[in-house]
Amino acid sequence: MPQSLRVIEMIARKNLFHDKGRVVISVGGVALSVTLVIILLGVYYGMMTLGTNYIVNTNADLWVGQEGIHDLWHTYSLLPRGLGDEIKSVDGVESVHELIGRAVQIEVPGTGAKKTVYIVGFDPASGVGGPWDIMKGSREIKNGEAIVDHVFFVRNNLKLGDTIKVGEKELRIVGVSKGTFAVVYPYIFVTTEDAAEIFGTTQYVNYYLVELSGDRPATEVAKDITDRLKEKGMAVEILTKERFIQNHKDVINESFNSILFPLVFIGFIIGAAVIGLTLYTMTMEKMREYAILKAIGAQNRFLRKIVFQQAVIITFLGFAVGIGLSLLATTFVPRFAPEFFVEMNSATVGITFAAVIGIGLLAPLIPIRRLNKVDPVVVFNA
């Protein structure tokens, strides 16, 4: 470190830690602001993960649905059964699986409360479209059985063997799946037959899930399937896995960004205000000492660097403590609120770090303006 920076660092640090209470308050303020921002961003990324988890973990390269489909939540797809063989005959298709799934209200055992869940009917033999991570119980289900989402299971105090009622259909819980709480809907997995019975759609399915083989691009295969089904008078929409995931992300963005990002912005403003106010009050209090330094020969840029260095110290300490608090929050909060999924990934930390650097640069501006005006003549006054 150059000599001039060492002395700046020493004065900045000593000045700052001279009043430890203030350091605690300002670092704490920045840390809370960082925590708020990380958690908000973590909630955003968590929603993205939760909202797309099912599609990501379902072994389908193509989703074949009714024309006009966009996502699993807002658009409804209905296709006749029996198109599987037709689709499978297209070059590049490895396998085709029927999927019946939609949101529905069910009755929680014991309380009789109604909850909205997303029922998915899948073929237990292939497992495609079914749960991918079982926390408790069995992965194998038969008609009359269900695997329920962990959050739903915990929140409703359920036990394995309990029975949930969907319309007139009773389903015994045999397993609990993880990662199947899609932002607002918990997933409940049943057999295709049970799902058809529940929805009264024995002649229809909602989607065909297509696995591809070979090197043919997914878009080419999708076009061929579309053309083949069109010849049969069937208008379908085929989305690649990536497109379907992106559609769900778009839905989350449209629904939550207008709330989430103003909150993130407010978090940053609070952080900047905390640093700015701390530096401002500290600079004002130490104005005479800055005047002394100026009188004995320090130049303005030397004084500016002291304030800037203090901002750096508060910012980095606040960021480090904020990361620690966020880690604690992401570790412990889900134990009490399992639906609260905060994804603390490199993007969350990276964005927060970049923003914190930004506020660390921004916050000292006003104190530095005052500092430029400090008149060293005051040191001669009583």
Next chain:
Amino acid sequence: MPEILIKATNLTKIYGSGRTAVKAVDNVSLTLKRGEVVLLMGPSGSGKTTLLTLLSGLLRPTSGSIRIYSSFHASRKFPISAHGWVELTELNQDELAKLRLEKMGFIFQHFNLLSSLTALENVMVPLLIRGVNKKEARERAKRLLVELGLEDRLNSKPEKLSGGEQQRVSIARALITDPDIIIADEPTANLDSKNGREVIELIHDRAKRDGKGVIIATHDPRIVDFADRILYMEDGVIYEKDSSQARKLLLFKEGRVLAKGMGTKVCKDLKPLIHLLF
């Protein structure tokens, strides 16, 4: 090495303008020589502090010239004439700051130590600003503080030091860069007589031993014994008396310096009192 360190010529400082203009320093000329201790005395508001701030380059004069002798011929930090003189009024703020750092040491009435730093660190600061290695700065500061009898107070913060100790730290800070010029503003005003005497002895000894020019603004009659010259200032104008005369004649009453025989308007009204006392 020239004898004269500061040469101020026809210095005037006017605050404000028009009917509200106040002439704080009025056509003052003075010199400060190597090894000389000059006292600047006079009542409050007479312009002493303004004159000190002009000499230190913290204020710009309305007119006049202030030349400082610089031995740093090789330095490119500020423009130096062929004869080694730096004209303060021609320097920008950064150059003035560098000049103060190189050439001047300051001692203040209120000590003006940095509250968050220890005694040792306070003394190190000017060296560190000059770019001296931290280890060397620490060694030099420590040596000087030990020399000034503060070996037990090196790591004490200013709040834990007595007034006399704080002023000695302040003197160490002024001396650490070995400047040619020491500018002191009421250095004994906040000290008891014992500490005041010790402090002024210290400044005086350094001036004589190391050949520094010292200019001290003061109200304190106890320190006149240490002055080579006394400049009496009133309404921005300087009246100079040699120290032996001034020493005999100076008396403080109600914060005003009365100077018998100075023949100025200041003294005129107080002649009866002076006659009574001498």
